[in-house]
Amino acid sequence: xxxxxxxxxxxxxxxxxxxxxxxxxxxxxxxxxxxxxxxxxxxxxxxxxxxxxxxxxxxxxxxxxxxxxxxxxxxxxxxxxxxxxxxxxxxxxxxxxxxxxxxxxxxxxxxxxxxxxxxxxxxxxxxxxxxxxxxxxxxxxxxxxxxxxxxxxxxxxxxxxxxxxxxxxxxxxxxxxxxxxxxxxxxxxxxxxxxxxxxxxxxxxxxxxxxxxxxxxxxxxxxxxxxxxxxxxxxxxxxxxxxxxxxxxxxxxxxxxxxxxxxxxxxxxxxxxxxxxxxxxxxxxxxxxxxxxxxxxxxxxxxxxxxxxxxxxxxxxxxxxxxxxxxxxxxxxxxxx
Numbered sequence: 001x002x003x004x005x006x007x008x009x010x011x012x013x014x015x016x017x018x019x020x021x022x023x024x025x026x027x028x029x030x031x032x033x034x035x036x037x038x039x040x041x042x043x044x045x046x047x048x049x050x051x052x053x054x055x056x057x058x059x060x061x062x063x064x065x066x067x068x069x070x071x072x073x074x075x076x077x078x079x080x081x082x083x084x085x086x087x088x089x090x091x092x093x094x095x096x097x098x099x100x101x102x103x104x105x106x107x108x109x110x111x112x113x114x115x116x117x118x119x120x121x122x123x124x125x126x127x128x129x130x131x132x133x134x135x136x137x138x139x140x141x142x143x144x145x146x147x148x149x150x151x152x153x154x155x156x157x158x159x160x161x162x163x164x165x166x167x168x169x170x171x172x173x174x175x176x177x178x179x180x181x182x183x184x185x186x187x188x189x190x191x192x193x194x195x196x197x198x199x200x201x202x203x204x205x206x207x208x209x210x211x212x213x214x215x216x217x218x219x220x221x222x223x224x225x226x227x228x229x230x231x232x233x234x235x236x237x238x239x240x241x242x243x244x245x246x247x248x249x250x251x252x253x254x255x256x257x258x259x260x261x262x263x264x265x266x267x268x269x270x271x272x273x274x275x276x277x278x279x280x281x282x283x284x285x286x287x288x289x290x291x292x293x294x295x296x297x298x299x300x301x302x303x304x305x306x307x308x309x310x311x312x313x314x315x316x317x318x319x320x321x322x323x324x325x326x327x328x329x330x331x332x333x334x335x336x337x
Contacts (some may be wrong), residue, residue, distance in 0.1 A: 007148075007149045007181065008149070008179075008180060008181050009149045009150035009152075009179035009180065009181055009190065009192070010033065010150055010179050010181065010190040010191065010192040010248065010250060011146070011147045011148060011149060011150055011190075012181040012183075012188055012190055013181075013188055013190055013250055013251070013252050013292055013294070014252060014292065014294040015035055015036075015037055015039070015252075015292045015294050016033065016034070016035055016039075016147070016190075016250060016290070016292065017033075017034040017035075017036075017145040017146055017147055018031065018032070018033055018034070018145060018146070018150045018179075018192065019031070019032050019034070019141045019142055019143065019144040019145030019146065019156075020032075020141055020144060020151060020155045020156030020157075020177075021082075021133065021137045021138070021140045021141035021144065021156060022154075022155050022156055022159045023131060023133070023137070023159065025128070025131050026117065026118075026128045026131040026160070026328070027114065027117045027154070027159045027160035027326060027328055028074040028075055028079075028114050028117070028131065028132055028133060028159055028160040029073075029074055029133060029137070029141075029155065029156045029157055029158075029159040029160070030071060030072065030073035030074065030075075030079060030082045030133040030137050030138055030141050030156060030157050031071075031072045031073070031141060031155075031156035031157040031158070031177060031192070031194070032069055032070070032071050032072075032086050032138065032141040032142055032145060033069060033070040033071075033072070033192060033248050033250075033290070034068070034069045034086075034090075034142060034145050035066075035067065035068060035069060035290060035292060036068060036069075036090065036093065036095040037095070038066035038067070038068055039066055039067060039068075039250070039290040039291055039292045039293075040065060040066055040255045040256060040257055040259075040260050040290070040291040040293070041058050041066065041067040041070075041108070041257075041260055041288060041289065041290050041291075042058055042060070042257060042258075042259075042260030042261035042262070042263060042264040042288070042289040043055045043058045043108065043261070043264050043286065043287070043288045043289070044261065044264035044265045044267075044268060044286070044287055044289075045284070045285070045286045046268050046271075046278075046279040046285045046286070046287075047244060047245075047279055047280065047282075047283035047284040047285035047286065048279075048280070048281040048282075048283070048284075049243075049244070049281065049282060049283060049284045050110065050244070050284035050285075050286050051076060051077045051079075051080065051110065051111035051112075051113075051244070051284055052080075052108070052109065052110045052111070052284075052286055053071075053080045053083055053107075053108060053109040053110075054083075054106065054107065054108040054109065055108055055110075055286075057106060057108065058108060058257075058260075058261070058288075059261075060257040060258045060261050064106055065257060066106070067106040067107065067108060067290070068090050068095050068096055068105040068106055068107060069086050069090060069105065069106075069107040069142075070107065070108055070109065070248050070288050070290070071083045071086050071107055071108070071109035071110075071138060071141075072109070072110060072112075072156070072157040072177075072192070072194050072246050072247065072248070073109060073110075073111050073112070073133045073137075073138075073157050074111065074112055074114040074132065074133055074157050074159065074160050074161070075111060075114065075115075075132025075133045076111055076112075076113045076114070076115055076132070077111060078132045078133075078134075079111045079112075079132050079133040080109055080111055081133070081134045081135055081138075082109070082133040082134060082135060082137045082138030082141070083107050083108075083109040083138060084135040084138065085134070085135040085136055085137060085138025085139035085140070085141075085142070086105070086107045086138040086139070086141070086142055087104075087105045087107050088135070088138075088139055089138075089139050089142035089143070090103075090105035090107070090142070091103050091104075091105060108288065110244075110246040110284070110286040110288070111244070111246070111284075112157060112160075112161060112194055112196040112243075112244045112245075112246060112284075113196070113242045113243065113244060113284075114159070114160030114161060114162070114196065115129055115132075115242075116160075116162060116165075116169040116172070116242065116331075117160040117162065117326070117328055117331060117333070118328070118329060118331070128329075141156065150177075150179040150192060152176065152177055152178050152179060152318055152319065152322035153176045153177065153178075153319070153322030153323045153324060154174070154176055154322075154323055154324050154326065155176075155177060156177055156194075157177055157194045157246075158175065158176035158177030158178075158194050158195070158196075158319060158323070161174070161175035161176050161177070161194055161195055161196040161319075161323075162174060162175050162196060162333050163175040163195055163196060163197045163198075163199070163200070163201060163211060163212060163243075163275075163320070164197070164198075164199065164200050164201075164211060164212030164213035164214070164222075164223075164225070165198050165213065165242065165243055166198055166199065166212075166213045166223075166225045166277075167213035167214065167215070167223055167225070168217075169242075170217040170331070171213055171214040171215070171216060171217050171223075172213065172214075172333055173211045173212060173213075173214065173320075173333055173334055173335065173336070174211075174320075174323040174324065174325060174326050174333040174334060174335040175194075175195040175196050175197065175201075175211075175319060175320060175323060176194075176195060176319040176320060176322055176323035176335075177192065177193065177194045177195070177319055177322075178192075178193055178195065178314075178315040178316060178317065178318030178319025178320070178321070178322055179191065179192045179193070179315050179318060180311045180312075180314035180315045180318055181311060182307050182310060182311050182314075184303060184307060185303075186295060186297060187251065187252060187253050187295055187297050187300070187303070187304070187307075188251065188252050188295070189249065189250070189251045189253075189304060189307035189308055189310075189311055190249070190250055190251075190311055191247060191248065191249045191250075191267065191270070191308070191311040191312045191314070191315040192247055192248045192315060193245060193246070193247035193271075193312060193315035193316050193319055194245065194246050194247060194319070195245050195275070195316050195319040195320060196243055196244050196245060196246075197243055197244075197245045197275045197278065197283065198242075198243035198277070198280050198282050198283050199212065199225060199275045199276050199277045199278055199280070200212025200213060200222070200224065200225050200226070200275070200276055201274060201275055201316060201317070201320050202273070202274055202275070202276060203274070203317055204273040204274050204313050204317075209222055209224055210317065210320055210321075210336055211320045211323075211335070211336045212224070212225060213225050214334075217332070218332075220334055220337070225276070225277070226276050226277070242282060243280075243282050243283045243284070244283050244284035244285060244286070245271055245275060245278070245283065245285050245316070246284070246285070246286045246287070247267075247286075247287050247288070247312065247315065248287070248288045248289070248290060249263060249264065249267040249287060249288070249289050249290075249308045249311065249312055250289065250290035250291070250292065251263065251289075251290070251291055251292070251299075251304055251307075251308075252291075252292050252293065252294045252295035252297075253291060253293070253295055253297050253298065253299045253300070253304060254291065254293040254295075254296065254297065254298055254299060255289075255291030255293070255299050256299075259291070259299050259301060259304075260289045260290070260291050261289070262301060262305070263289035263291070263301075263304055263305070263308050264287050264288060264289035266305040266308050266309055267287045267289065267308040267309060267312045268285070268287055268312075269308075269309035269312075270308065270309040270310065270311065270312025270313035270314075270315075270316065271285060271287075271312060271313070271316065273309065273313045274312075274313040274316040274317060275316060287312070289308070320335070320336055321336065323335040323336070
């Protein structure tokens with residue numbers, strides 16, 4: 001029997017903590033998923049323009065077997081600095097690999113490009129563009145981490161997330177961060193997703209177009225990019241790497257590294273159901289998978305694969321439903337109403 005867990009978010013899993021840091025100077029921030037006791041991990045990168053750190057360590061053929069945290073962050077490649085703050089927080093508490101006198105936590109990371117969210121005061125880079133998550137931001141995200149239900153919407157790595165940029169960033173809508181969790185036969189699978197997609201977001205349960213590219217910068221009317229493309233409509237060409245959906249899917253089943261890698265792969269089916277287009281040359285779509293093993297149950301990969309895709313799609317929908325309108329400088333990114 002499938003049911004939503006009481007805590008319908010990633011922290012429904014025992015041993016998983018989630019914390020946000022949201023910058024109050026410019027819409028950006030970072031989100032950390034902590035598994036201090038270690039979790040078997042995998043990753044799958046489908047977008048052609050990713051920004052990541054330490055993903056090679058998660059290859060099934062490589063030595064590292066567990067990670068101690070995952071960082072999801074804004075700030076484009078600059079935001080990867082925040083992973084150092086997560087490592088420092090874990091090291092101070094003795095979490096990581098003991099290598100002689102040193103403790104080295106493993107914290108892979110992925111970024112979104114949220115630098116569109118600026119004051120648009122001309123062609124010269126503004127001071128606000130230099131505000132992005134750093135080492136201190138990662139540390140503060142850890143300080144706020146808890147097992148409480150995950151805050152969603154315009155927080156953490158979702159603070160500056162936008163979506164539907166195929167008609168240009170001025171015609172985009174507000175994205176965000178969302179989470180979802182399902183439990184079947186005593187095994188839980190949950191997801192946390194930062195939706196900063198190039199494409200539109202669809203509710204896969206109803207087929208309804210929820211959010212995406214608007215017909216103009218001063219309108220809430222959606223263009224429907226898929227239909228526009230099928231009709232031969234010419235669209236703007238966003239810059240490579242200026243979009244990305246990133247996230248974590250996790251389970252309390254017992255996984256090995258190849259199984260974690262497979263779980264990350266199939267979780268992308270959830271992105272394909274809820275975002276169109278997805279995995280484009282302009283996106284850096286990246287999903288991590290974690291297995292805590294706390295349920296003690298062996299992995300049923302058929303069931304886990306179904307649940308991983310399902311909760312990932314649910315998390316995308318929850319991200320846009322939780323998002324709020326954002327005005328910053330001269331920019332306006334409406335959320336769904």
